[in-house]
Amino acid sequence: MKKAKKYDALAEVRKVRDELSVKYRNNPELLFRDLKAARERFHAEAEACAAAKQQLSIRAN
Numbered sequence: 001m002k003k004a005k006k007y008d009a010l011a012e013v014r015k016v017r018d019e020l021s022v023k024y025r026n027n028p029e030l031l032f033r034d035l036k037a038a039r040e041r042f043h044a045e046a047e048a049c050a051a052a053k054q055q056l057s058i059r060a061n
Contacts, residue, residue, distance in 0.1 A: 024031040 024034075
């Protein structure tokens with residue numbers, strides 16, 4: 001007996017995967033451009049977090 005799920009995460013992952021595969025299948029350059037942009041945003045955010053953490057440690061001392 002199966003219970004009805006309020007939210008099916010696996011179905012959501014499949015839906016997103018299918019949407020992205022349609023978007024990037026015919027345009028691999030778009031995929032690489034979007035990945036590069038995401039990588040740059042991640043590194044910028046990581047640097048900002050490291051700087052904030054350093055400021056907090058300086059204030060604590």
